[in-house]
C-alpha cells in the first residue's frame with residue numbers, strides 16, 4: 001500500500017463547537033506522530049471542487065482549541081454531486097465530483113479527513129466509491145449521526161439551551177406565563193430532551209413523538225390546578241402534531257440538507273394561548289446554539305476523534321468514520337452515517353425517566 005505523506009481535511013455542514021479542536025488535533029497528530037503534511041480546504045466541498053485552501057502548519061492551529069466555529073470555513077448547501085458554481089444562479093447545477101478527484105491528484109493528497117454530519121459524510125461516502133480515500137469525523141449539535149453514540153458539539157449546544165431554559169424559568173414564573181423554547185433538531189430530539197430534562201421543562205416535544213395540542217394544554221392546566229401558574233415547553237424544531245407536518249422555514253434544493261426548519265414554537269404559542277387562556281410567549285434559540293467556546297467535554301471528544309482519525313489513516317483503515325461505541329472510541333464504515341439519522345427510541349430509558357416524573361411529551 002502506498003505510504004501516506006500528505007492528507008487533506010475539510011469541515012462541512014452547519015458549524016458546531018469543537019470543529020477547530022478537530023482541525024488542531026488532526027494537524028498536530030499528522031505532523032507530530034506521522035510526519036505528514038496537511039492541506040486544509042476552505043468551505044467544505046466548495047474548496048475541494050475549486051482547489052481552494054492552504055497547507056496548515058503547526059502555528060496555524062496553535063491557540064484555536066477554545067475557539068468556536070472553524071478556521072477553514074464551512075457550508076451546508078454545497079453537494080459535489082449536484083454542485084452550484086455561483087449561488088446567484090441556483091438552477092445551474094452540475095456533477096463536480098471529478099473536480100474533487102482532480103484537486104486531490106493535483107495536490108498529491110493520499111487521503112482526506114472529512115469532518116461533518118450525516119449530509120457531509122454521505123457525500124464523502126459517495127466520493128470514496130469514486131476512489132478517494134477518506135476517514136470521517138462525526139460532527140453536529142443535533143447528536144443524530146448514525147453509527148456514533150455522541151457527536152462533538154452536542155454537549156456545548158445542550159449547555160447553551162439549558163441556560164436558556166433556566167433564564168426563561170424566572171420570567172415565566174414572574175409573569176405566570178407559558179414559555180416555549182424552540183431548539184434545533186430536525187429529525188432527532190436529543191437537544192430538546194437534554195435541555196428539557198436538565199432545565200426542568202414541563203413539556204418536551206420531539207420529532208420522534210408526534211404531539212396532540214389538547215394533551216399539552218391539559219398538562220399545563222393540571223399544573224395550574226396544582227398551583228403552578230407557569231409552564232416551560234421545550235420544543236425541537238422538527239416536532240409535529242399527530243397527522244400534521246413540520247414547519248418549514250426555507251428549502252435549499254440540491255443541498256445535502258434540502259429543508260431548513262423553524263417556527264413551530266410561534267405556531268404552538270398562539271394555539272396554547274387560545275386553548276388555555278394563559279399568556280404564552282415563544283423564543284427561538286436559533287444559531288446561538290451553534291456558537292461559542294466548546295465545552296471541555298467537546299474539546300476532549302473532538303481531540304480524541306481527530307487523533308483517532310489520523311491513527312485510522314496511518315493503519316490504512318480507509319472509508320471509515322470514527323465513532324463512540326459502548327462508551328469507547330471505535331470506527332464504522334463510512335456508509336453508516338448517511339444511511340439514516342440516529343433518533344430517540346420513544347421507549348428508551350431517558351424518555352421513561354422523564355415520564356416517571358410527570359414530564360409531558362404531548363402524546
Ligand code: F6P
Pocket residue numbers: 013014076117140141142184185186237260261290
Ligand atoms: O444540522 C444542524 C442544524 O443545526 C439543524 O438542527 C438545523 O436545522 C440546521 O442546522 C440549520 O442550519 P442553517 O440555518 O445554518 O442552514
